[in-house]
Amino acid sequence: MIRMFHVDKIYPNRIVALKDINVHIKKGEFVFLVGPTGAGKSTFLKLIYRGTVPTKGQVIIDGINISRLKPKYVPYLRRNIGIVFQDFKLLYDRTVYENIAFGLKAIGATNFEIKEQVKKVLNLVGLEHKKKTKPHLLSGGEQQKLCIARAIANEPMILLTDEPTGNLDPDTSWEIMQLLFHINIRGTTIIMASHDKLMVDRAKKRVIRLDQGHIIEDNPRGIY
């Protein structure tokens, strides 16, 4: 599903974000990406959704070499990838329903499809009763659930999450983790960048550890 071969990423200011990364993530895997701040976790995720291109090496997503992907095809790659951010990136002047509908509309879904799909994902994350609420009236955990709902509304093959439990208390964090496991069981490949030792240790999933741009550990049932 996701392969990286000898990938380097050096930013224009000469900061080396990633160095000689070789990795293979299979379809349906749940992978934690751990490491200190500045280790290259966010760049790793960016390479997958083509938020950036590698300086050297190849990134292959579902058989497509994304370095060679023409800009006009990037949107179609992204339709197969859901992204959940630590800072949510919600539209605060739109309701819960509209936040999800907006994303679906952006990729050309019909009104009927939008209605059905929003209902389905809101049920899944347990926010059906708050569909008319504006996001600033939701708790942190609920906002994160809304983000996840938006990211999976299009039923992507891959879900990337960048510190989704970063700002949440342990109970809420575990609730979010349960939700992600549930999505993973349904077949979605999940890569989660995290600092949350408790969650990583409790989950017992594959852990890829980054430090100063290098993979220093890749353990199929790792701990933080």
Place this chain on the structure above:
Amino acid sequence: MIFENIGFYLREALLSFKRNLLMYTASIMSVTVIFIIVGIFLIVSLNLDFLLKDLESQFEIVIYLKDNISSAELSNLKNDIASREGVKEVTYISKEEAFQRLLKNFEEYKDIFEVIEGNPLPASLEVKANDPGMIESIATEIGKMKGVEEVEYGKGFLEKWLNLTTFLHWGGIAITLLLILASILIISNIVKITVYARRNEIEIMSLMGATRWFIKWPFLIGGFLQGLIAAVIALVVLYEAYFVIVDQVRQSIPFLPLISDKMELLPVGLVIILVGCIVGFLGSMISVGKYISE
């Protein structure tokens, strides 16, 4: 794609209007003022054109004929001139008619004319041209013809006149283009701010997999609407003001030829509406292109 989602684009554009009402109002007002100035230029130049045509229709070539010209020669000459390209009309003024005109024009010197024996004035042909630019070449050719004593057409004045009208024409076009450029810049700056204000939505759309054009259309439609609204307001103001001013001018300078037919001002309206839409669209195209590259 555009027609499929036109409702969505329009809704998003209007939503952006609603959220940034103050900013859009300021932009529309600035552009309206510019369009009004453009409109004033257009109306003034249309009226100037109207006035110049009126004056130019009075330009003519006077051909003084030799006294010994026979009536057959005269008739040939007249037909020859009338058939030339650019000639509008030819009028024959006999020696007697010329003398009567002189008497009429200078009635107070009647006594002097009574002293003069006979009629010293030559017969003449008065030629009007379709285009004042052709007067000189027509006059030169006629001067070489048989039976012609002398040709007069206001040589130095005509040249200056043509220079002046050319200058006014191109000057007007240059100023209008500058004003249009200014309005493109204003709209493009406003759109730039609205693009910035909506960068979150743009980022989300882009990460969800929206195509560039899908993201761009609401902004382009927004810019288009700004231009259109500004143009319509400018037109209403111009039309209302113009006819009030024309009435006032009529009362104080009744002989000044001014356009008073609403239909004749229609081109100004069409030009401003068209320019408004294009300017709005182009203005937003410039800033959206800069901010939404991928």
